[in-house]
Amino acid sequence: DTSKLWGGRFTEATDQFVQQFTASVGFDQRLAREDIRGSLAHAEMLSATGILSEEELAHIRQGMATIEQEIAAGNFRWSAELEDVHMNIEARLTELIGITGKKLHTGRSRNDQVATDIRLHLRSAIDLIGVELTRLQKGTIALAAANCDTIMPGFTHLQTAQPVVFGHHLLAWNEMLERDHGRLMDCRKRLNQSPLGAAALAGTTYPIDRHRTAAALGFDRPTENSLDSVSDRDFAIEFCAFAALLMTHLSRIAEELVLWTSAQFNFIELPDRFCTGSSIMPQKKNPDVPELVRGKVGRVNGHLVCLLTLMKSQPLAYNKDNQEDKEPLFDTIDTVLGSLRAFADMVPAVRPKTEPMREAARRGFSTATDLADYLVRKGLPFRDAHEVVGKAVAHGVASGEDLAEMSLPTLQGFCAAIGSDVYEVLTLEGSVAARDHLGGTAPLQVAAAAERALARIMER
């Protein structure tokens, strides 16, 4: 049949396969709430400007209320024949209220309609993500504040480098997440403009009020250019770029959690509720949640590349290509929300195993730099001090002793300037406490940093 909403100029029915192939209702029905919200704002504006009567507006409101109920109750009949969420809802409205339903689309196109729907949907998603991200940050900071003097080895190249406190390590995670939050808010700011009124591409001949619909939908202002409004999806790409970075950070955290739960590190205990067992090996407790989050970075990175590629070389204005924006965007939202939720629940429940952490820091010559700094204070140039300590470490590697375990005569054999006060700098506590400046790992600095981190969040 040629009975489509746009069927006027057609002389034959759409090919069956083409109908299926071009339909988006299977996935864009997720935009139903935003679609109705946008339609109501549009209809209200049409009535305020005299394009629709107040009675017609009342009918549209009634019809939409019924449709919302039907969708919520799960008995709205979605039809692929009606292609997408917009035409499904409009057709049902006309079924319900008759001729007035056909007037709703006055001064509007699906092109500005869908651009509005996606922005509204993404904006709500961003707000939910912001809440979960904040929850994760608060949990991380609280754990940090409780571990300002829990000593662990710090690493470079995953080789023991210098002792740090666990709280300092956790606050490093928080800094990554803090920047992610900033990027999320930047993205929200730029997307929060209303494309409604751009119509198909050039605007409309009706005396519409774009400021009115923008305000009704909580947008900061209407978009500036109608061609741009219906065509660009850079806001979705920007969100996916935020998501890719966030997931990258979560994967780094995940990787450390996985390493730390291993018998070889034995730094932390993950509560059983975040782990699963093996169907064959009875002893196993696997850190599935961090592993899964680490793995999910793949799909989010994929979606970013997908959207960039989708947008690339598209001529102005709207092209059907853009229908392909939804599935990657929705999956990115779901993946980010799920991963954040899992981490916000799990991270605060991480229990550090303070003795093994400390023991690991004690081994591995983590205070070698402190010894070099000590020699500098005794008058050696740093490069010579480095050389002396290197020799002492080589001796320790061969003899199986750590620096603090070597006798004073042994140490003096490497450099006569070494005195009995050397053992103070070779202690782990002395080492971390000495890094006493903004951004350093001294326990007092870390405690202050945790307070500042929390205060920053409270100011949001």
Ligand code: ARG
């Ligand atoms: N389903 C379409 C999309 O997702 C809505 C806009 C379609 N506009 C059009 N002229 N075909 O992008």
